[in-house]
Amino acid sequence: MSIKTKLVFSNIAMCLIPLILCLITLFGLNNLYSRKLKSYYEVEDMKKKPLLNPYIELKSINIRPFKELQSESEAIPDNFEDKKVLKTINEALLKKNTYIIVEKSGNVVFNGSKKNNKDIISKLDDLNYSRNADRPEPPRTESISDDSETLIRQFTFIFSDGSSGNVFLVADTSKLSQLATEFIISIIIAIIAIISLTGGFITFLVSRSILIPLNQLKIGTEKIKHGNLDFKVRAESSDEIGELCDAFDSMRKKLKESVELQAQYENNRKELISNISHDLKTPITSIKGYIEGIRDGVADTPEKMEKYVNTIYNKTQSMNYLIEELLTYSKLDLKKLxxxxxxxxxxxxxxxxxxxxxxxxxxxxxxxxxxxxxxxxxxxxxxxxxxxxxxxxxxxxxxxxxxxxxxxxxxxxxxxxxxxxxxxxxxxxxxxxxxxxxxxxxxxxxxxxxxxxxxxxxxxxxxxxxxxxxxxxxxxxxxxxxxxxxxxxxxxxxxxxx
Ligand SMILES: Nc1ncnc2c1ncn2[C@@H]1O[C@H](COP(=O)(O)OP(=O)(O)O)[C@@H](O)[C@H]1O
Ligand SMILES: [Mg+2]
Missing domain, CATH: 3.30.565.10 (Histidine kinase-like ATPase, C-terminal domain)
Structure with a gap:
């Protein structure tokens, strides 16, 4: 793959991979926070809800206990006078950050809050349909008030003695906004992490495929600089860098060949000198021997003298022949003949x-x-x-x-x-x-x-x-x-x- 294609592919990957990873993470986080939400509040089955909906549609919170309590008030209204029953109901609701307030004929008969909730009690009058002239009571319906921290729902019913009853279901929604903030922050962190990690990883992969062979070439040039030509630069890829590696290696081979040839020439030259000196030394030594013989009087008869002189003559002849052959050969070798x-x-x-x-x-x-x-x-x-x-x-x-x-x-x-x-x-x-x-x-x-x-x-x-x-x-x-x-x-x- 050429470097250009590599860059194009890495750019596409840089767009696609973070997108896919972000979507997966988003679904995962949504699942995680939905579970957390469920552990804090009683909510409707969230599988049917679109993504992020629990944080938008606060109404869904406490739907189940609301409906259950409402139907119980219809079946056994007097249960809502019984402190024991109300306490049990309240205990269960408290686990899900909710409690109940029950009114009978406009008076609070049960307040399930664990903390001081005077501000809420004082607001109840404004919420109460039955006592609010501006808001005519719809038949047994619910009302909602949500400031940022609480969500209140109300339903009315009639006690067996005919007096009106109100049940307020109060949910502490402070955790809800906290969860939403946490959720958004985790999404932002996840997106930043995904983009930078994939970016880093892809850059690493692409640069590695360029930097590793470049480094090999650098090591190769160092080796050549120090006269080492016995190595191989292998092209790991078929891109422009791979071609460069191939070219570098063939240059190394050529260089090696020429160095070896040079060394061979040098060897031949040495061998030639040694051969010539040897071939010339042999007759010279014997000529020297015979001349010494004559000088020292060893050749004391005319016959001996003649023999000595003839030998010397023959030796010089063969030397002359050798030198002539050498001259001819070297002229031919140098192309000078x-x-x-x-x-x-x-x-x-x-x-x-x-x-x-x-x-x-x-x-x-x-x-x-x-x-x-x-x-x-x-x-x-x-x-x-x-x-x-x-x-x-x-x-x-x-x-x-x-x-x-x-x-x-x-x-x-x-x-x-x-x-x-x-x-x-x-x-x-x-x-x-x-x-x-x-x-x-x-x-x-x-x-x-x-x-x-x-x-x-x-x-x-x-x-x-x-x-x-x-x-x-x-x-x-x-x-x-x-x-x-x-x-x-x-x-x-x-x-x-x-
Ligand atoms: N006709 C031949 N019969 C046998 N050996 C031969 C013959 N010609 C060449 N050679 C061998 O080849 C070698 C090289 O020959 P040559 O180059 O003429 O060198 P030289 O100076 O020894 O004759 C000789 O030393 C010899 O061993
Ligand atoms: Mg010969």
């Missing part, structure tokens, strides 16, 4: 080149064969010198790693529709399965002892790979330990002319 590409027919190029190599190989007492499966011409764009170097490196490996009495080296040239393929096969010592994937790595030699009698820099095939890649081709090796090796490379055809 110039390439002079020319278009030519690969078939005639290979035919000529193989004449030279046949001579070299046979000089080493090995059998050489060359097979060209391409019919016609194969037009390629190559740097002749560098491709020469590739083939020379591969063939010299075949010569160098030959362990068979009857050494054989064969070269094959073929093509598919897109490229020419050159394969150089030998029946030498082969490369183990574990070593095979690494032979094109710089400084890699299967024989880890660097003082191998075969010499070599471990750069030959790495140089080949760089040169072939520069031609847009690929190079690969197949080998079987003890049986021989095949090195293949491919070069894109410009167009094939048959």
């Amino acid at each position: 110039p390439f002079y590409f020319i278009d030519m027919d690969f078939v005639s190029y290979m035919n000529d080149l193989m004449e030279e190599f046949k001579f070299d190989v046979e000089k080493n007492n090995m059998e050489f064969s060359y097979d060209n499966h391409i019919k016609g011409k194969a037009n390629v764009r190559i740097d002749v010198q560098n491709i020469n170097r590739v083939i020379s490196n591969i063939i010299s490996n075949s010569i160098k790693y030959m362990d068979k009495e009857h050494g054989k080296i064969s070269v094959e040239v073929d093509s598919n529709n897109e490229e020419v393929l050159v394969g150089i096969k030998d029946n030498g010592m082969g490369i183990s399965e574990e070593a095979l994937p690494y032979v094109f790595d710089r400084f890699y030699r299967e024989d880890f002892s660097r003082n191998t009698s075969k010499g070599g820099s471990g750069l030959g095939l790495a140089i080949c790979k760089k040169i072939i890649e520069e031609h847009g081709g690929s190079i690969w090796a197949k080998s079987q330990k003890g049986h021989g090796t095949e090195i293949w490379f491919s070069i894109k055809l410009k167009n094939r002319i048959n």
